[in-house]
Amino acid sequence: MKKRIFVAIDISEEARSKVADYIEDLRGEFSNLRVGWEKAEKLHLTLKFLGDIDSNELQNLTEAVEKTARQFSNFNLQISQTGVFPSKRNPRILWLGVDDEHESLQKINDFLQTECEQRGFVKENRNFKAHLTIGRLREPNKSKELIDSHLNKTFAAVKFEVSEIVIYESRLQKSGSIYTKYKNLNLQG
Numbered sequence: 001m002k003k004r005i006f007v008a009i010d011i012s013e014e015a016r017s018k019v020a021d022y023i024e025d026l027r028g029e030f031s032n033l034r035v036g037w038e039k040a041e042k043l044h045l046t047l048k049f050l051g052d053i054d055s056n057e058l059q060n061l062t063e064a065v066e067k068t069a070r071q072f073s074n075f076n077l078q079i080s081q082t083g084v085f086p087s088k089r090n091p092r093i094l095w096l097g098v099d100d101e102h103e104s105l106q107k108i109n110d111f112l113q114t115e116c117e118q119r120g121f122v123k124e125n126r127n128f129k130a131h132l133t134i135g136r137l138r139e140p141n142k143s144k145e146l147i148d149s150h151l152n153k154t155f156a157a158v159k160f161e162v163s164e165i166v167i168y169e170s171r172l173q174k175s176g177s178i179y180t181k182y183k184n185l186n187l188q189g
Contacts, residue, residue, distance in 0.1 A: 012160035034138035064115035080157035095131035
């Protein structure tokens with residue numbers, strides 16, 4: 001049976017709490033808009049989304065993530081940026097971004113992508129932009145004030161330590177997706 005899988009970095013509980021407060025502020029200010037706000041427990045930084053993969057592919061992925069985790073040490077990230085995807089003219093996703101002072105997350109992502117590609121997984125065709133999805137706009141054309149507010153707000157920066165890479169399974173339900181940790185791999189470099 002296939003599983004819907006992605007690889008991610010978790011954020012600290014302090015960061016999760018601050019981001020949740022930020023989301024609640026926006027939700028309260030713009031309660032009249034249709035936005036799919038992300039739940040605090042689901043916040044993460046996606047490194048690679050694989051979609052539905054079988055048990056052999058999952059084993060290959062696990063080996064790629066294990067090898068990646070062995071190459072890198074713990075490092076710090078800071079959540080501090082606001083933005084939208086794919087563009088301000090055509091926004092669909094509200095996000096918070098990270099400052100990666102030593103490009104550690106970028107290096108981990110590059111290494112992981114190479115390891116996955118060597119194991120037969122498709123290479124990402126877009127540049128990596130580390131971010132936390134905080135909301136999905138259901139009616140972007142009615143959301144200009146929300147977008148402007150989000151882009152002009154100052155998110156009170158929060159720093160956290162990254163110590164592991166997580167393989168998640170995502171199960172789709174009528175009420176939304178549910179994420180379950182399949183495997184945690186501590187950074188060991």
